[in-house]
Amino acid sequence: MSSQKNFILVVNPISGDVDKTEITEIASGFAESQDVNLIIFETTGNNDEVAIQKLQEKNKAERIIVVGGDGTIKMVAEAMKDHEVILGIIPGGSANGLSVDLNLPSEIEENLIIAFQNDYMEMDMISINGKKSMHLSDIGINAELVKNYENSNVRGKLGYALQAINTLTGLKEPFRAKIETKNRTVETEARMVVIANSQKYGTGVTINPQGVMNDGKFEIVIIKNLDLIVFGKILSGNMPIESGDVEIISTDKATITTNVPVSFQIDGEYCDEVTKLEVEILPNQMKIAIP
Numbered sequence: 001m002s003s004q005k006n007f008i009l010v011v012n013p014i015s016g017d018v019d020k021t022e023i024t025e026i027a028s029g030f031a032e033s034q035d036v037n038l039i040i041f042e043t044t045g046n047n048d049e050v051a052i053q054k055l056q057e058k059n060k061a062e063r064i065i066v067v068g069g070d071g072t073i074k075m076v077a078e079a080m081k082d083h084e085v086i087l088g089i090i091p092g093g094s095a096n097g098l099s100v101d102l103n104l105p106s107e108i109e110e111n112l113i114i115a116f117q118n119d120y121m122e123m124d125m126i127s128i129n130g131k132k133s134m135h136l137s138d139i140g141i142n143a144e145l146v147k148n149y150e151n152s153n154v155r156g157k158l159g160y161a162l163q164a165i166n167t168l169t170g171l172k173e174p175f176r177a178k179i180e181t182k183n184r185t186v187e188t189e190a191r192m193v194v195i196a197n198s199q200k201y202g203t204g205v206t207i208n209p210q211g212v213m214n215d216g217k218f219e220i221v222i223i224k225n226l227d228l229i230v231f232g233k234i235l236s237g238n239m240p241i242e243s244g245d246v247e248i249i250s251t252d253k254a255t256i257t258t259n260v261p262v263s264f265q266i267d268g269e270y271c272d273e274v275t276k277l278e279v280e281i282l283p284n285q286m287k288i289a290i291p
């Protein structure tokens with residue numbers, strides 16, 4: 001009987017509009033050099049979760065390496081939530097929010113070493129109205145931007161920049177938010193309320209400097225005012241946490257209500273408007289190989 005280890009490579013062929021042939025070839029060569037039997041699975045967008053579960057039951061892979069964006073990573077994490085398996089990531093989406101947040105390198109070879117060999121972290125997730133968030137979700141101006149971006153036909157960084165101008169110039173009135181946790185209640189005017197498991201967006205902008213993905217807690221980052229000075233400080237990596245413009249609450253459970261329906265996004269995916277969010281930490285949800 002062969003003593004070779006099995007790994008599964010889950011490839012999303014359409015994510016990030018990038019052809020994955022070369023990545024798949026490099027990964028196959030790397031697996032061979034490591035004496036790993038690599039089973040390649042291409043997603044179809046239909047029942048992938050069940051197909052991956054069946055593949056794992058049959059092959060008992062030690063690791064599942066995902067080539068895709070946040071949507072694909074989340075789908076595999078969900079499929080594997082009751083299995084003892086380590087996930088590795090080869091960034092292959094359009095924004096790669098989680099990969100940026102995990103400080104994954106840009107070279108495929110470096111990512112292969114991490115995904116195949118490195119130690120892992122047992123990452124928390126956050127349940128928001130019953131949906132799972134891996135890293136950053138929010139209501140308000142950024143979610144509005146995500147919505148405008150999804151509805152536009154200019155992709156990539158230029159698309160984001162154009163929609164940022166569009167969103168900022170069409171800015172609505174601030175909304176009122178009530179944030180209730182075990183220990184305190186905050187009622188305030190806000191431009192944006194972030195529910196953060198981690199630190200930074202796929203653009204590299206740090207929104208929650210104290211975010212730790214495996215501490216059993218999440219942060220609620222309330223941006224009360226977003227004038228150009230505050231905006232500039234956030235963009236340049238200097239969150240004005242000592243000012244009255246920003247407040248951060250660390251907790252494991254919260255209810256957020258707003259006075260008007262506000263745009264809502266989870267991990268870069270627009271999710272409609274909401275007036276109430278029930279938020280709760282889900283500890284140790286996925287084992288993920290890290291640098």
Ligand SMILES: Nc1ncnc2c1ncn2[C@@H]1O[C@H](COP(=O)(O)OP(=O)(O)OP(=O)(O)O)[C@@H](O)[C@H]1O
Pocket residue numbers: 012013014015016017043044045046068069070071072073092093094095096097268
């Ligand atoms: N073969 C396929 N054809 C069409 N859609 C697919 C296929 N495989 C997966 N999908 C869809 O791809 C989406 C997930 O894409 P993912 O989020 O990983 O990439 P992305 O949107 O490019 O990246 P990011 O989240 O980083 O912006 C899911 O909606 C899934 O249904």
